[in-house]
Amino acid sequence: xxxxxxxxxxxxxxxxxxxxxxxxxxxxxxxxxxxxxxxxxxxxxxxxxxxxxxxxxxxxxxxxxxxxxxxxxxxxxxxxxxxxxxxxxxxxxxxxxxxxxxxxxxxxxxxxxxxxxxxxxxxxxxxxxxxxxxxxxxxxxxxxxxxxxxxxxxxxxxxxxxxxxxxxxxxxxxxxxxxxxxxxxxxxxxxxxxxxxxxxxxxxxxxxxxxxxxx
Numbered sequence: 001x002x003x004x005x006x007x008x009x010x011x012x013x014x015x016x017x018x019x020x021x022x023x024x025x026x027x028x029x030x031x032x033x034x035x036x037x038x039x040x041x042x043x044x045x046x047x048x049x050x051x052x053x054x055x056x057x058x059x060x061x062x063x064x065x066x067x068x069x070x071x072x073x074x075x076x077x078x079x080x081x082x083x084x085x086x087x088x089x090x091x092x093x094x095x096x097x098x099x100x101x102x103x104x105x106x107x108x109x110x111x112x113x114x115x116x117x118x119x120x121x122x123x124x125x126x127x128x129x130x131x132x133x134x135x136x137x138x139x140x141x142x143x144x145x146x147x148x149x150x151x152x153x154x155x156x157x158x159x160x161x162x163x164x165x166x167x168x169x170x171x172x173x174x175x176x177x178x179x180x181x182x183x184x185x186x187x188x189x190x191x192x193x194x195x196x197x198x199x200x201x202x203x204x205x206x207x208x209x210x211x212x213x214x215x
Contacts, residue, residue: 050075059205071093073088142154169211179204
């Protein structure tokens, strides 16, 4: 399950990065829409619209039982220099089962000591400067994810659509697979398995996301 968190965070950072790289459009004297000059991405920050965004993952237990899970709270920004940072509130994990949420918070993530997962990425603001309203771009991105004091490099691919001058939607093009051993969480996963009296919980999870960004 931790995998999902990392992936989610990574995806968020990647999406943020793309958002920051999208320029605004301007209207010319004839009333037509023209692409803005390729200026460094942001006249101001791009910020995650939490209400319109979601980060999801699927956990698999007992070899064949798949369950949908998500994190409800995430925040993040992309600066004018292309520096992207996303934070995921680990206490906001929602597995659909109260006791499981509690175990995830207290045993797996240990939120009292590690309340959030952080994802950072550095983008080139010029790379997406030509993205106009209605256009879509697919881009591979690399991010660094930190959870419970451990870091890992994660690669993902996101599709970014500019829906208005100041709004961008970023989605995963395919599930991202993360494993517990990437962040030293195998023992915690084993403890969850024992408490739930399950024969197994997969140490790898697919993660997907849809993130909305506003400027």
